Amino acid sequence: MDIQTQDDFLSSDALMAYVRALAQDIGPRPAGHEGEAQARAYIRRALVEAGLSEVEEMPFSTWDTWGYTMLTPMALALLGNALGRWSRVGQLAGGLLSLLGAYQVLQGVRAGRQPLAPLFPKRQTANLIARLSPARERRQRVVLVGHTDTNKQRVSFAPWSKRFLRSAATLGIATLALNGLAQFAGAVGAGKRAASLRRGSTWGIAALLSVLLYDEVEGYVDGASDNATAVACLLGLGAHLVRYPLRHTEVWLAFTGAEEVGCLGMHKLLDAYGEQLADAWFIDFEMVGTDEIVYVTRHSSLSLLGAYAPDDESLALADETSARHPEIGVSGRPVVIAEEVGSLRGRGYRGLCLVGVGKDGWLANWHRYEDDVEHVEPSGVERAARFALAMLHVLDDR
Numbered sequence: 471m472d473i474q475t476q477d478d479f480l481s482s483d484a485l486m487a488y489v490r491a492l493a494q495d496i497g498p499r500p501a502g503h504e505g506e507a508q509a510r511a512y513i514r515r516a517l518v519e520a521g522l523s524e525v526e527e528m529p530f531s532t533w534d535t536w537g538y539t540m541l542t543p544m545a546l547a548l549l550g551n552a553l554g555r556w557s558r559v560g561q562l563a564g565g566l567l568s569l570l571g572a573y574q575v576l577q578g579v580r581a582g583r584q585p586l587a588p589l590f591p592k593r594q595t596a597n598l599i600a601r602l603s604p605a606r607e608r609r610q611r612v613v614l615v616g617h618t619d620t621n622k623q624r625v626s627f628a629p630w631s632k633r634f635l636r637s638a639a640t641l642g643i644a645t646l647a648l649n650g651l652a653q654f655a656g657a658v659g660a661g662k663r664a665a666s667l668r669r670g671s672t673w674g675i676a677a678l679l680s681v682l683l684y685d686e687v688e689g690y691v692d693g694a695s696d697n698a699t700a701v702a703c704l705l706g707l708g709a710h711l712v713r714y715p716l717r718h719t720e721v722w723l724a725f726t727g728a729e730e731v732g733c734l735g736m737h738k739l740l741d742a743y744g745e746q747l748a749d750a751w752f753i754d755f756e757m758v759g760t761d762e763i764v765y766v767t768r769h770s771s772l773s774l775l776g777a778y779a780p781d782d783e784s785l786a787l788a789d790e791t792s793a794r795h796p797e798i799g800v801s802g803r804p805v806v807i808a809e810e811v812g813s814l815r816g817r818g819y820r821g822l823c824l825v826g827v828g829k830d831g832w833l834a835n836w837h838r839y840e841d842d843v844e845h846v847e848p849s850g851v852e853r854a855a856r857f858a859l860a861m862l863h864v865l866d867d868r
């Protein structure tokens with residue numbers, strides 16, 4: 471089949487109808503809140519309409535802001551420092567807490583598993599999974615991923631502040647680690663120097679804690695680009711593949727919950743189906759609502775320490791697709807981003823991310839109120855969907 475056929479399922483008009491339903495009619499979709507549940511109900515209806523009535527719901531618990539990821543380790547470190555004033559055991563415990571906190575923040579900014587997760591208050595959320603069988607025998611599986619939830623407007627993502635984001639997170643990790651080491655040094659009797667280092671880091675942690683609290687005060691965003699565009703691409707591709715199935719490639723549509731708070735939906739999917747998906751190809755859609763659509767060749771993560779990259783095979787598949795389909799206009803480049811490919815790569819799976827970048831090279835209107843339907847570039851959404859379809863065909867033809 472000629473994959474350049476302009477069918478209705480992947481036209482920008484068809485895809486924008488999904489984007490409007492999610493970002494305008496439903497609006498903000500915080501993890502574990504009513505808006506996210508409404509989005510799931512809408513996705514289920516759209517899938518049934520497309521001819522995909524078998525949809526698996528995969529419930530799990532989540533917290534509703536990544537603030538817990540960052541604030542909890544800072545608060546625990548301050549508590550540990552208070553303990554350390556009383557006794558040597560307190561110093562050892564405080565040192566451990568602080569080092570654990572440093573690890574917690576590092577995991578948070580690179581979408582890994584979070585050791586302090588049991589402490590965060592929980593709500594209920596779910597993934598939705600739909601599966602499309604190939605026309606003939608299955609030789610491979612591809613999982614298309616798009617998250618349903620939205621983040622808050624954040625001062626840390628303002629145009630003036632976003633370039634300090636990764637250094638600030640790195641400073642936070644380093645301060646917590648240093649504070650932990652100072653506690654240990656104090657416990658083994660390295661008296662005055664350790665004490666003054668700990669006093670310094672205590673002030674540093676307190677300052678970071680107040681910045682993080684200030685970062686939490688705004689409301690949740692519409693998330694038209696982040697990530698209604700991704701959900702739209704999955705729905706369009708699902709409708710297309712029902713009519714025009716691949717020959718040897720099974721496709722899963724994974725609508726993940728709670729991505730913005732730590733990629734919990736992806737971790738849940740891997741916990742449940744990790745063995746079945748060991749050889750699967752994962753294509754994650756993120757914020758594909760801009761004119762320039764790229765596949766990410768290197769993900770910075772949100773600190774200077776946790777960078778990650780797609781696997782070589784996925785990258786080769788994207789390069790080949792880009793070379794064979796110059797008319798779609800999608801190429802590879804490194805991007806400042808942290809998302810579900812971080813969770814995948816951290817656990818040894820394949821993974822590649824399609825993303826839209828703005829004029830300044832950053833994700834456009836990332837975690838800002840401007841991430842609304844008016845700021846979405848419809849042609850970008852369509853090209854992202856068509857590039858993913860082209861990748862599926864390149865793989866299916868092998």
Ligand SMILES: [Zn+2]
Binds near residue numbers: 617696697729756757
């Ligand atoms: Zn996102």
